[in-house]
Amino acid sequence: MYTKKWFYTRVSVILPGLLLSQYGNAQFNIGAQLRTRTELRDGQGAPQTKGANPAFFTSQRTRLIAGFNAYRIKLGLTVQDVRVWGQDASTLNRTTTPDNNGFMLHEAWAEILLTDTIVKNNRLSLKIGRQELVYDDSRLLGNLDWLQQGRRHDAAVLKYDNNHWMLHAGAAFNQNKENASGSIYNPAPPGNYPANTNGGNMYKSLEYAYLSRKLTKGNLSFLFLADQFSKYHIDSIEHVATKIWEAGTYSRMTTGLFYTQSLRHVSFTAAAYQQFGTNANGQTVDGTLLSGAFQYSLSKSFSAGAGVDYTSPDFDPLYGTPHKFWGNMDYFYVASGFGNKGLQDYYVKTKLQPGPRWVFTGDVHEFYTAAGITGMTKQLGTEADITVNYTLTKMIGLEAGYSHFWNTTTLTSSSVKNIKNPASNSNWAYLSVNIRPEWSIK
Numbered sequence: 001m002y003t004k005k006w007f008y009t010r011v012s013v014i015l016p017g018l019l020l021s022q023y024g025n026a027q028f029n030i031g032a033q034l035r036t037r038t039e040l041r042d043g044q045g046a047p048q049t050k051g052a053n054p055a056f057f058t059s060q061r062t063r064l065i066a067g068f069n070a071y072r073i074k075l076g077l078t079v080q081d082v083r084v085w086g087q088d089a090s091t092l093n094r095t096t097t098p099d100n101n102g103f104m105l106h107e108a109w110a111e112i113l114l115t116d117t118i119v120k121n122n123r124l125s126l127k128i129g130r131q132e133l134v135y136d137d138s139r140l141l142g143n144l145d146w147l148q149q150g151r152r153h154d155a156a157v158l159k160y161d162n163n164h165w166m167l168h169a170g171a172a173f174n175q176n177k178e179n180a181s182g183s184i185y186n187p188a189p190p191g192n193y194p195a196n197t198n199g200g201n202m203y204k205s206l207e208y209a210y211l212s213r214k215l216t217k218g219n220l221s222f223l224f225l226a227d228q229f230s231k232y233h234i235d236s237i238e239h240v241a242t243k244i245w246e247a248g249t250y251s252r253m254t255t256g257l258f259y260t261q262s263l264r265h266v267s268f269t270a271a272a273y274q275q276f277g278t279n280a281n282g283q284t285v286d287g288t289l290l291s292g293a294f295q296y297s298l299s300k301s302f303s304a305g306a307g308v309d310y311t312s313p314d315f316d317p318l319y320g321t322p323h324k325f326w327g328n329m330d331y332f333y334v335a336s337g338f339g340n341k342g343l344q345d346y347y348v349k350t351k352l353q354p355g356p357r358w359v360f361t362g363d364v365h366e367f368y369t370a371a372g373i374t375g376m377t378k379q380l381g382t383e384a385d386i387t388v389n390y391t392l393t394k395m396i397g398l399e400a401g402y403s404h405f406w407n408t409t410t411l412t413s414s415s416v417k418n419i420k421n422p423a424s425n426s427n428w429a430y431l432s433v434n435i436r437p438e439w440s441i442k
Contacts, residue, residue: 030441031065032436037060038431039059039429040054040056048422048426049419049420049422050421059084064079075109075111080103080149082104106130107129107130123160125161127156128157132151132152137269142319142324155171158170168210170210173204174204186230187201187280188202201280203227207227215261220257221258223258224254225255229249229252254273255273270291272289273315279314288311288315293306293307293308293349302353304348304351306346308345314342327345327363331381343368344369349361359388359389360389361385362386365382373413395435396433398432404425404427407424
């Protein structure tokens with residue numbers, strides 16, 4: 001037993017050392033993450049019907065992270081497993097059903113520096129492979145880290161950066177397998193994981209350009225993104241209407257500006273985006289997203305602010321992190337649809353940090369539809385969110401939260417959530433433990 005321990009210890013030190021010796025000042029990083037989250041769901045995502053029992057479970061994300069940084073090259077690798085405690089029988093060496101298989105490659109990318117390292121203030125690089133795309137406040141492009149499986153893209157990104165400007169151009173082209181001919185793509189993702197923020201199918205291809213200018217205490221950026229979706233027709237297979245994917249794509253474009261600025265005790269953010277073209281269902285879209293918010297620091301430990309978001313019925317917030325914006329209970333722009341009436345969100349946010357270990361936040365959202373519904377009010381409901389974060393050590397963090405939703409008949413109507421015999425109130429609570437050890441070898 002001692003011999004095995006000695007052997008594995010020496011290998012874990014010697015192998016990275018041999019690798020680094022070949023690349024001079026190279027650096028090798030190894031990390032891991034184990035994040036468990038126990039949840040009580042009594043109307044999370046959508047109101048429950050009266051008399052339905054709450055759900056209670058624990059999910060777990062396990063990640064192994066490796067990075068390598070040497071002359072003119074960086075490599076990143078993240079392997080993860082996501083599952084619910086007990087979904088597999090304890091005597092099986094595979095998942096109970098294929099749809100529950102949560103083991104996957106989250107990231108595997110290389111970034112090549114195209115300019116020489118002696119050029120200090122101007123960098124041109126190419127990043128290729130499976131990677132997270134995170135820009136601005138993650139509203140339209142984010143890693144969706146709240147979701148245990150997260151979000152990633154198979155893409156190539158050309159990057160230019162200097163002290164003040166950043167210009168990125170990225171592209172992706174998806175296929176199901178190595179075909180002998182043609183490029184028809186089935187965009188339905190395996191399992192129960194939606195491909196975008198509104199529960200839709202995966203894109204066939206994607207292109208974007210992002211330009212950002214650093215300000216004294218802020219940032220101004222421009223985004224243009226085009227995504228294409230496989231065309232289809234409906235056919236009857238064994239008397240069941242089924243989508244049959246075919247050649248050709250529908251194309252949708254999204255463009256706009258994001259602005260953020262800090263002035264002494266107050267910070268501002270604002271965004272405006274326009275969406276046009278044709279969506280994944282072949283429908284012409286003309287959508288708008290408008291957002292504005294401020295946060296004021298009343299003291300070193302307490303801040304408060306307010307904001308408003310508006311999305312028109314046609315607008316889809318792409319591949320971002322909706323949990324961060326439209327309430328912790330994920331009623332809007334997540335897997336559970338809410339019709340096509342758009343959204344107005346008026347909110348107040350507070351943050352209390354009494355010491356280096358504790359952070360308390362409290363938010364209240366008032367939701368309305370953007371478009372009217374005949375015979376009904378626009379009000380969808382009110383949500384209150386409370387979270388508590390405690391940092392035990394640099395590697396160990398604890399988080400707990402509680403949310404309550406007071407819904408209206410508009411929310412549960414057939415035009416929005418379509419819940420029959422709904423409960424008038426919804427609850428959600430969770431407790432999460434996040435452990436993230438990291439090591440660096442130079």
